Amino acid sequence: MGNGFRRVSLTSSRVRATSGRIDFLSFSAEGFRYRCLGPGALLSLPRDGHREEVIRTKAFEDYIRDNVVSWFEWSKNQRLPVDAIEDLILVNGYTLVDSWAAVTFVGRTGSAEISLVAQTPDRSERSFEFPNIQGDVTQHCSYFNSVRFSCPVYSPDTDVLCCKKDNPSPDQCVFIKGFRAKRRLFWTVPIRAAAEPLPDEPDDSREDGIQVNRVPDAPKVGSPPVVR
Amino acid sequence: MQGQPYDVYRERLSSLYHGYALWEPEPVKRLYDKVSIGDVGYVYNGFFYRMFNVTRQWGHPSNQKLRASKPAHYKPMKKYVFDDIHESRFSKGDYHSPGVSKEDNTDFRWAMDSGE
Numbered sequence: 001m002g003n004g005f006r007r008v009s010l011t012s013s014r015v016r017a018t019s020g021r022i023d024f025l026s027f028s029a030e031g032f033r034y035r036c037l038g039p040g041a042l043l044s045l046p047r048d049g050h051r052e053e054v055i056r057t058k059a060f061e062d063y064i065r066d067n068v069v070s071w072f073e074w075s076k077n078q079r080l081p082v083d084a085i086e087d088l089i090l091v092n093g094y095t096l097v098d099s100w101a102a103v104t105f106v107g108r109t110g111s112a113e114i115s116l117v118a119q120t121p122d123r124s125e126r127s128f129e130f131p132n133i134q135g136d137v138t139q140h141c142s143y144f145n146s147v148r149f150s151c152p153v154y155s156p157d158t159d160v161l162c163c164k165k166d167n168p169s170p171d172q173c174v175f176i177k178g179f180r181a182k183r184r185l186f187w188t189v190p191i192r193a194a195a196e197p198l199p200d201e202p203d204d205s206r207e208d209g210i211q212v213n214r215v216p217d218a219p220k221v222g223s224p225p226v227v228r
Numbered sequence: 229m230q231g232q233p234y235d236v237y238r239e240r241l242s243s244l245y246h247g248y249a250l251w252e253p254e255p256v257k258r259l260y261d262k263v264s265i266g267d268v269g270y271v272y273n274g275f276f277y278r279m280f281n282v283t284r285q286w287g288h289p290s291n292q293k294l295r296a297s298k299p300a301h302y303k304p305m306k307k308y309v310f311d312d313i314h315e316s317r318f319s320k321g322d323y324h325s326p327g328v329s330k331e332d333n334t335d336f337r338w339a340m341d342s343g344e
Contacts, residue, residue, distance in 0.1 A: 031332070032322075032330050032331065032332060033330070033331050033332070034324070034328055034329065034330050035328070035329045035331075036325075036327050036328045036329070037327060038327055039236045039239075039240060039325075039327070040236075040240055040324065040325045040327040040328040041236060041237040041239075041240035041241045041249070041324065041325045041328070042322060042323070042324040042325075042328055043241060043249065043322070043323045043324070044321075044322045044323075045318075045319075045320045045321060045322075045323070046320055047320050048317050048318060048319060048320045049317070049318035049319075049320070050315070050316075050317065050318060051315065051316045051317070051318045052265060052313055052314070052315050052316075053313065053314050053316075054265055054309065054310060054312065054313055054314075055312040055313070055314055056309055056311075056312050059305065059306070059309040060305075060309070063282070063305055067282075067299070067301070067302075070299045070300040070301055070302070071268060071279070071299055073299070073300070074279075074296070074298075074299035074300070075270075075279060077296075078279075078294060078296050080270070080277075080279070081270070081272050082270050087270045087271075088268060088269070088270055089248070089267075089268070089269060089270060089271070089276075090266075090267075090268050090282070091263060091264070091265055091266065091267040091268070091269070092265055092266075093247065093265065094247070094263045094264075094265070095246065095247065095318045096262060096263070097253070097318070100253060102237065102251060102253075104233040104234075104236045104237040104240075104251070105236070105327075105328065106231065106233060106236055107236065108231070138233035142253070142254075170262075171255055171261060171262040172253035172254060172255075173250055173253050173255065173262065173263040173276065174249065174250060174253045175246045175247030175248060175249055175250070176247050176248045176250060176263060176276060177247040177248070178248070215247070215248045216238075216242035216247065216248045216249075
């Protein structure tokens with residue numbers, strides 16, 4: 001693995017490493033190469049996650065419609081970075097995992113490529129490596145920030161950062177489902193009879209409404225789920 | 229801003245119908261321990277920031293993280309709404325947008341087999 005490949009590696013346990021390689025004797029590992037021309041994204045999950053979703057969604061639609069304006073005003077009072085009503089999300093479902101690797105092919109320079117190695121030493125420990133990155137790719141993975149872990153260790157023989165996680169319960173949310181709402185402005189133009197007297201008010205009047213959409217909205221690039 | 233990794237990631241992976249893809253799945257610990265049904269919040273730089281949770285009374289400790297007075301007309305959602313929660317396993321594996329191709333990394337396997 002050469003050619004200036006950058007190794008970004010994290011593992012949840014102490015691993016023996018020499019000359020820039022991991023001693024794989026106690027590990028099961030699999031590596032794949034991903035290529036993308038233009039923008040793209042990848043989420044890799046080495047272990048099953050947990051999903052919960054409320055079925056009775058009509059109540060959520062009604063609730064956000066009734067309350068989103070006050071929530072937005074409240075957020076402005078708190079000086080939160082909420083620019084528009086439609087930035088607010090009411091969560092009615094989520095997917096939690098305990099480990100992940102995420103890759104964005106930003107797509108500014110055409111084709112890009114990355115290799116991903118997932119290792120699973122045992123049931124409680126797993127790690128990722130990105131041994132080969134070419135092109136305009138941004139990547140990271142769970143446990144990247146060692147501040148969450150109890151005993152981060154850096155081995156001077158390699159560029160592998162070793163971490164141990166305190167709490168193995170899944171708390172990493174990779175997908176959110178929910179609702180958001182936005183103001184909808186529309187004009188109503190009453191139809192009047194020819195002999196009807198001129199009104200005191202203008203003929204057309206503006207009404208404000210709240211339109212509720214699912215999060216995410218209808219996809220811009222459609223495709224059935226890809227799971228391999 | 230379009231072109232940021234978290235925006236490209238959200239747009240591309242959300243097309244898979246699993247939900248809004250968070251580039252930063254890590255919970256914002258000073259605000260919440262994990263995402264919950266009934267959370268109200270916003271996404272900023274790929275993180276989900278929870279403001280409060282509408283399944284709980286305003287006085288609940290988890291709704292006091294921002295130490296703010298409650299929004300006007302705040303009333304928690306009715307509990308019966310949460311009687312029908314569908315739980316399921318989310319399969320391990322790779323989830324990627326249509327333009328991404330995947331192949332075995334034979335270089336890596338060779339390095340392992342040869343002990344390099």
